[in-house]
Amino acid sequence: MNVGIIGYGNMGESFAKALRDKVQIVVYDIKEERRNKALEEGFGVANDLEFLLSSCDWLLLAVKPKDAPSLLESISSKMEGKLLISIVAGLSLSKIKSLCKSSRAVRVMPNINALVGMATMACVFAEGVEEEEKKKFKELFSHCGSLYELQEDTFDTFTALAGSGPAFVFKFVHALALAGVMEGFSYDTAKSIALDVVVGSCELLKRLGGNPEEWITKVASPGGTTIEGLKVLEEKAFVGTLMECVRKTSEKARKLV
Numbered sequence: 371m372n373v374g375i376i377g378y379g380n381m382g383e384s385f386a387k388a389l390r391d392k393v394q395i396v397v398y399d400i401k402e403e404r405r406n407k408a409l410e411e412g413f414g415v416a417n418d419l420e421f422l423l424s425s426c427d428w429l430l431l432a433v434k435p436k437d438a439p440s441l442l443e444s445i446s447s448k449m450e451g452k453l454l455i456s457i458v459a460g461l462s463l464s465k466i467k468s469l470c471k472s473s474r475a476v477r478v479m480p481n482i483n484a485l486v487g488m489a490t491m492a493c494v495f496a497e498g499v500e501e502e503e504k505k506k507f508k509e510l511f512s513h514c515g516s517l518y519e520l521q522e523d524t525f526d527t528f529t530a531l532a533g534s535g536p537a538f539v540f541k542f543v544h545a546l547a548l549a550g551v552m553e554g555f556s557y558d559t560a561k562s563i564a565l566d567v568v569v570g571s572c573e574l575l576k577r578l579g580g581n582p583e584e585w586i587t588k589v590a591s592p593g594g595t596t597i598e599g600l601k602v603l604e605e606k607a608f609v610g611t612l613m614e615c616v617r618k619t620s621e622k623a624r625k626l627v
């Protein structure tokens with residue numbers, strides 16, 4: 371099977387690399403420089419959309435939201451029999467259907483962790499996608515990270531939690547690193563320690579299970595050091611701030627495209 375990727379930017383490149391051992395990839399990007407990069411990286415490259423469409427069964431749309439509507443209109447008449455996979459933020463299945471007559475579409479919301487093959491993704495299928503194809507899609511995309519099949523009305527919240535989530539995690543790591551600098555570590559050492567703590571704690575939660583709250587009580591012994599820090603987080607409304615941050619992000623996601 372051939373998968374055509376339209377747009378070889380951050381996301382298109384990540385998906386191309388994660389899927390290359392499983393399917394034949396053909397790339398098209400409007401920029402010659404990006405097409406050359408794809409070629410150097412060993413991918414099949416189409417010099418125009420026409421060729422890409424004629425040589426692929428599935429198409430992954432990975433252009434920015436502002437470029438997606440005109441692109442979908444331009445390929446609409448050539449989508450017969452093809453599966454369209456759109457990762458464009460905010461572009462609903464009904465909008466896809468109105469722009470491009472294909473009834474065989476999957477909307478996917480990935481995140482930047484696709485760059486290391488660990489994307490957290492949501493997907494929702496249009497009514498015209500057969501069960502066999504859904505199965506094939508899920509099998510293939512599980513190679514790019516974790517995949518949740520969700521109702522489309524939860525996509526804006528998912529966009530905030532998982533799509534934007536890495537930025538919030540990076541901010542947390544940066545804040546811990548700065549705290550280390552304030553106490554005398556170099557930024558690089560503090561960042562490395564912060565990163566190990568975040569990765570190790572997440573791995574522990576994943577492998578051993580349980581709720582974060584239970585593990586907090588295991589770390590914070592009565593009258594100990596951790597509870598002093600936790601009190602500050604409570605006083606500064608850490609939890610409420612993060613909840614408000616996700617709510618605002620998801621409100622913005624609702625207004626996209």
Ligand SMILES: NC(=O)c1ccc[n+]([C@@H]2O[C@H](COP(=O)([O-])OP(=O)(O)OC[C@H]3O[C@@H](n4cnc5c(N)ncnc54)[C@H](OP(=O)(O)O)[C@@H]3O)[C@@H](O)[C@H]2O)c1
Pocket residue numbers: 376377378379380381382398399400401404432433434435437441457458459479480481482533
């Ligand atoms: N980055 C993330 O963390 C993230 C997370 C979730 C979802 N997404 C979604 O993923 C999509 C791609 O994001 P990205 O960060 O990978 O964007 P990007 O780096 O800007 O890549 C998009 C590429 O597509 C090219 N392009 C524009 N119009 C085109 C056309 N008509 N035909 C072919 N190629 C065209 C762009 O060229 P120009 O630069 O010349 O326009 C660019 O090289 C977006 O819709 C975004 O909403 C991204």
